[in-house]
Amino acid sequence: MNLLFRVPKAYLPICRVLIRHSSNATAQPKIAKLKITLNKAAESCSEKTDTYAIDTDSCPIAQRNGKAASFKPSKPSLPPSLQYVRDLMDLYKGHVVLTQMGSFYELYFEQAVKYAPELNIALTNRAYTHGKVPFAGFPVHQLSRHLKMLVNNCGYSVTIAEQFKKNDVADNETNKFYRRVTRIVTPGTFIDEAFENLRENTYLLNIDFPENCMSSVADASLKVGICWCDVSTGEIFVQQVYLKDLVSAITRIQPKEILLDEKLLEFHIESGAWYPELVEFKKFFIKYQKMPSQHRTIESFYGLFNLGEKEATDRQLRIQFQTFTQKELAALRNTLIYVSDHLPNFSINFQIPQRQLATAIMQIDSRTSTALELHSTVRDNNRKGSLLSSIRRTVTPSGTRILTQWLSGPSLDLKEIKSRQRIVGFFKNNVDITEALRVMLKKVHDLSRILQKFSFGRGEALELIQMARSLQVSREIRDYILENTPLMRVTLKSQIIQLIETLDFQKKLIDDVLKYLNEEELVKSQDIKQNEDLNVILETDVKGKKVGSKDEVPELTEFIVNPSFNAKLGKLHDAYQKVWQKKVELNTSLKDLFIGKLGAKTFALKERQNGEYALHVTGTASNLKKINELTSKSDFNGSHFHILQQSSQTRWLSHKPWTDLGHDLELLALKIRNEEANIIDSFKKRFIDKSNEVRQVATTLGYLDTLSSFAILANEKNLVCPKVDESDKLEVVNGRHLMVEEGLSTRSLETFTANDCELAKDNLWVITGPNMGGKSTFLRQNAIIVILAQIGCFVPCSKAHVGIVDKLFSRVGSADDLYNEMSTFMVEMIETSFILQGATTRSLAILDEIGRGTSGKEGISIAYATLKYLLENNQCRTLFATHFGQELKHIIDSKCTKGLREKIKFYQSGITDLGGNNFCYDHKLKPGICMKSDAIRVAELAGFPTEALQEAREILG
Numbered sequence: 001m002n003l004l005f006r007v008p009k010a011y012l013p014i015c016r017v018l019i020r021h022s023s024n025a026t027a028q029p030k031i032a033k034l035k036i037t038l039n040k041a042a043e044s045c046s047e048k049t050d051t052y053a054i055d056t057d058s059c060p061i062a063q064r065n066g067k068a069a070s071f072k073p074s075k076p077s078l079p080p081s082l083q084y085v086r087d088l089m090d091l092y093k094g095h096v097v098l099t100q101m102g103s104f105y106e107l108y109f110e111q112a113v114k115y116a117p118e119l120n121i122a123l124t125n126r127a128y129t130h131g132k133v134p135f136a137g138f139p140v141h142q143l144s145r146h147l148k149m150l151v152n153n154c155g156y157s158v159t160i161a162e163q164f165k166k167n168d169v170a171d172n173e174t175n176k177f178y179r180r181v182t183r184i185v186t187p188g189t190f191i192d193e194a195f196e197n198l199r200e201n202t203y204l205l206n207i208d209f210p211e212n213c214m215s216s217v218a219d220a221s222l223k224v225g226i227c228w229c230d231v232s233t234g235e236i237f238v239q240q241v242y243l244k245d246l247v248s249a250i251t252r253i254q255p256k257e258i259l260l261d262e263k264l265l266e267f268h269i270e271s272g273a274w275y276p277e278l279v280e281f282k283k284f285f286i287k288y289q290k291m292p293s294q295h296r297t298i299e300s301f302y303g304l305f306n307l308g309e310k311e312a313t314d315r316q317l318r319i320q321f322q323t324f325t326q327k328e329l330a331a332l333r334n335t336l337i338y339v340s341d342h343l344p345n346f347s348i349n350f351q352i353p354q355r356q357l358a359t360a361i362m363q364i365d366s367r368t369s370t371a372l373e374l375h376s377t378v379r380d381n382n383r384k385g386s387l388l389s390s391i392r393r394t395v396t397p398s399g400t401r402i403l404t405q406w407l408s409g410p411s412l413d414l415k416e417i418k419s420r421q422r423i424v425g426f427f428k429n430n431v432d433i434t435e436a437l438r439v440m441l442k443k444v445h446d447l448s449r450i451l452q453k454f455s456f457g458r459g460e461a462l463e464l465i466q467m468a469r470s471l472q473v474s475r476e477i478r479d480y481i482l483e484n485t486p487l488m489r490v491t492l493k494s495q496i497i498q499l500i501e502t503l504d505f506q507k508k509l510i511d512d513v514l515k516y517l518n519e520e521e522l523v524k525s526q527d528i529k530q531n532e533d534l535n536v537i538l539e540t541d542v543k544g545k546k547v548g549s550k551d552e553v554p555e556l557t558e559f560i561v562n563p564s565f566n567a568k569l570g571k572l573h574d575a576y577q578k579v580w581q582k583k584v585e586l587n588t589s590l591k592d593l594f595i596g597k598l599g600a601k602t603f604a605l606k607e608r609q610n611g612e613y614a615l616h617v618t619g620t621a622s623n624l625k626k627i628n629e630l631t632s633k634s635d636f637n638g639s640h641f642h643i644l645q646q647s648s649q650t651r652w653l654s655h656k657p658w659t660d661l662g663h664d665l666e667l668l669a670l671k672i673r674n675e676e677a678n679i680i681d682s683f684k685k686r687f688i689d690k691s692n693e694v695r696q697v698a699t700t701l702g703y704l705d706t707l708s709s710f711a712i713l714a715n716e717k718n719l720v721c722p723k724v725d726e727s728d729k730l731e732v733v734n735g736r737h738l739m740v741e742e743g744l745s746t747r748s749l750e751t752f753t754a755n756d757c758e759l760a761k762d763n764l765w766v767i768t769g770p771n772m773g774g775k776s777t778f779l780r781q782n783a784i785i786v787i788l789a790q791i792g793c794f795v796p797c798s799k800a801h802v803g804i805v806d807k808l809f810s811r812v813g814s815a816d817d818l819y820n821e822m823s824t825f826m827v828e829m830i831e832t833s834f835i836l837q838g839a840t841t842r843s844l845a846i847l848d849e850i851g852r853g854t855s856g857k858e859g860i861s862i863a864y865a866t867l868k869y870l871l872e873n874n875q876c877r878t879l880f881a882t883h884f885g886q887e888l889k890h891i892i893d894s895k896c897t898k899g900l901r902e903k904i905k906f907y908q909s910g911i912t913d914l915g916g917n918n919f920c921y922d923h924k925l926k927p928g929i930c931m932k933s934d935a936i937r938v939a940e941l942a943g944f945p946t947e948a949l950q951e952a953r954e955i956l957g
């Protein structure tokens with residue numbers, strides 16, 4: 001069974017939803033390797049008979065598909081390599097199968113026909129005895145580009161089978177290769193993309209719902225386990241949440257892929273039928289997968305974590321896992337199985353899983369996150385214009401990721417908020433120190449991602465230098481901050497000293513890397529490689545590439561490890577140098593002969609494109625004639641010259657002394673490179689063994705980056721430090737909306753009108769005003785001020801007092817179309833009921849025009865009921881914008897007790913008449929109720945026809 005639901009095309013840019021069911025078979029016993037020998041019939045094919053293995057051991061997902069055990073070689077007439085592809089396609093049902101054939105990745109059969117157009121690659125056929133087979137392919141180096149299209153744009157899972165050379169087979173054998181599944185790429189395990197995407201985490205998230213919970217009515221207080229990880233940074237977290245808080249948690253995490261048990265497929269949870277809020281799942285890539293989490297003990301995953309020393313890692317894991325709930329452990333197990341199945345060829349290196357507590361993070365549901373434009377704008381889903389882009393001043397990848405995480409989940413930990421504020425305050429007041437720190441931070445590379453690359457057996461030698469340089473900078477930062485601690489107050493000083501302790505990374509390892517690796521050469525070869533890559537891209541389709549000679553054998557300076565690293569490398573370099581010296585001598589004497597005696601124009605010892613060592617001589621026809629004579633008659637140093645190739649002005653000659661020396665140099669260079677590769681690997685391993693320390697440095701640098709960036713922002717935007725405490729207050733004096741203010745300053749000369757807000761527990765402000773009068777802006781700016789205050793950032797106002805808010809709710813007219821089968825009013829009611837069910841006395845709710853989606857009278861009654869319920873039951877701080885101010889006031893006055901009435905305050909913004917038809921908005925809030933909405937003026941501004949406006953004015957009277 002393989003189900004694929006595709007979202008309408010128009011929806012794809014914002015929410016790629018793919019629901020895939022990978023297997024419905026029962027688990028099968030493990031089969032390590034499945035050897036298949038093709039029978040006689042195959043020999044008649046155009047390819048030779050071969051024996052191949054589908055390595056189900058390396059990829060247990062295939063075992064679980066349940067086909068491995070019952071697998072029989074199907075139709076015998078296919079050539080072995082194609083039979084392999086066909087069998088893979090059967091094993092990995094629903095996946096796109098890319099098989100490496102030489103220097104190409106290829107798609108075959110119906111998959112070639114289907115996906116070639118999507119990848120914009122040529123589809124062709126190859127004739128075999130059993131008929132024509134469609135195929136399409138692309139060069140290996142284009143894998144990343146095509147994976148992006150298949151995985152990110154189209155939402156497919158891609159199984160990749162790579163080609164390897166058999167160990168025990170000679171080079172001239174036809175069947176010297178075998179193929180093996182090396183990974184399965186999905187949005188959550190797309191490490192190549194993640195390594196490039198420095199600003200964001202690439203989270204894969206598993207949700208473990210209680211067994212059979214969907215067979216009965218949803219209970220909002222049901223406990224659910226979640227686990228999410230970023231394979232590219234090694235971060236992994238678990239949390240237990242109530243069903244009612246699940247979507248908020250997912251909104252905060254923003255996973256690239258959500259993994260669910262295939263048993264849930266039949267419940268169509270994203271339809272909202274079981275629990276309405278789960279329609280939010282439509283925004284994410286969902287993968288349904290068989291979840292055999294009970295089949296493996298948690299201990300069997302210990303190998304996926306690395307803190308350095310194995311015993312210490314195991315011990316810490318044991319302690320940590322004891323603190324997790326059963327649901328968290330189940331989600332963790334599911335996630336770990338999935339990751340190890342999808343990356344069978346990589347050694348995963350996770351840090352110790354962290355448990356996040358719902359009580360430590362402010363809950364922001366997805367509607368609020370969208371309405372406040374935390375990460376992208378409502379209008380065009382663009383990052384530019386969002387709160388994140390407006391406040392981001394970070395200069396390191398880990399700083400940017402921390403900022404993103406904080407914005408999605410501000411802290412509820414007062415101590416932590418205050419300590420962040422102290423650091424921001426220090427940096428704000430000490431601009432020179434902050435500038436110097438940021439100059440250093442700019443030199444820091446993405447340490448956790450480089451570390452992960454090393455763990456995966458990837459990463460260039462240059463990244464070792466980047467790692468060492470970044471760690472060296474981290475030590476400098478530590479020293480620099482320490483130097484400046486006398487300027488700090490006692491509390492800040494001890495806090496800072498504790499923080500920067502982690503920056504003290506082992507100096508010896510840094511020094512060794514910088515001492516023994518040739519940075520200059522690595523940078524040079526990186527530049528050459530980049531140019532080559534560019535040339536490859538440019539020349540891909542150019543036929544008749546250049547022919548001629550390769551460069552001369554590399555010189556000593558092109559090696560990347562200092563020969564003094566160890567005796568073995570030293571000896572190899574000595575030997576290489578001796579042979580090199582002989583080459584220099586030979587070159588001199590032959591130059592003497594060809595240029596000095598025979599009058600050639602140029603002479604060089606070269607290695608030709610085909611690998612032959614040869615003398616390259618150019619000259620005039622008469623000189624070359626002499627050279628021809630020499631080659632036919634005499635020898636030099638006891639060896640004859642032979643003409644390999646000639647043209648009117650050049651000669652390629654072979655000469656045994658140079659051939660021998662060339663081979664010796666080549667062999668020695670190879671040995672040196674092998675030894676260098678071992679040394680590079682050993683350095684990588686030394687860093688992997690210090691995974692914990694490297695990650696701590698990365699986190700601390702990211703933390704310092706984020707907080708110093710807040711200081712820069714505070715000075716730039718005139719922000720102040722809010723008073724944050726456990727009180728029930730929300731008091732803001734002269735508050736501003738950062739993004740609206742920014743928009744006004746770039747678009748016009750208009751300035752932002754600052755407004756105050758003064759709420760306490762169970763206080764409610766009703767805001768009225770004309771259309772376009774600034775009601776929504778006011779609501780949002782206060783919510784943003786709360787978020788900024790709780791991430792430790794300073795806030796846009798002249799004074800603020802924020803009692804910690806546990807949950808932020810909004811009902812601000814949604815641009816989402818997730819509930820596509822429900823009416824606008826129904827959606828409005830569902831969203832309002834989430835607030836009424838979820839808001840606590842510590843929450844802040846902003847509600848914009850409740851009840852506008854239905855008839856006037858009923859709308860007012862709903863608005864009133866909501867307002868009263870919030871005051872009496874939720875007792876949260878509430879800002880309530882409406883056009884029905886007068887009507888509401890009337891009902892409140894007649895129905896509410898004095899006590900309740902005192903909790904409600906009415907504020908209004910208005911329009912100032914400038915005479916004639918001219919007017920301007922007065923965005924200043926003042927007590928009172930706005931009597932009219934000035935809708936006709938807005939219609940006029942919007943370009944309504946004059947007759948229509950006149951008609952409206954007459955009706956209004």
Ligand SMILES: Nc1ncnc2c1ncn2[C@@H]1O[C@H](COP(=O)(O)OP(=O)(O)OP(=O)(O)O)[C@@H](O)[C@H]1O
Nearest residue numbers: 751752753754770771772773774775776777778923
């Ligand atoms: N305090 C302010 N100072 C200056 N300009 C503002 C202010 N508040 C809002 N504006 C401007 O007015 C525009 C409309 O604001 P907003 O959407 O908040 O009005 P509204 O009262 O909610 O309108 P409607 O009732 O039509 O939804 C904003 O886009 C911004 O350009």
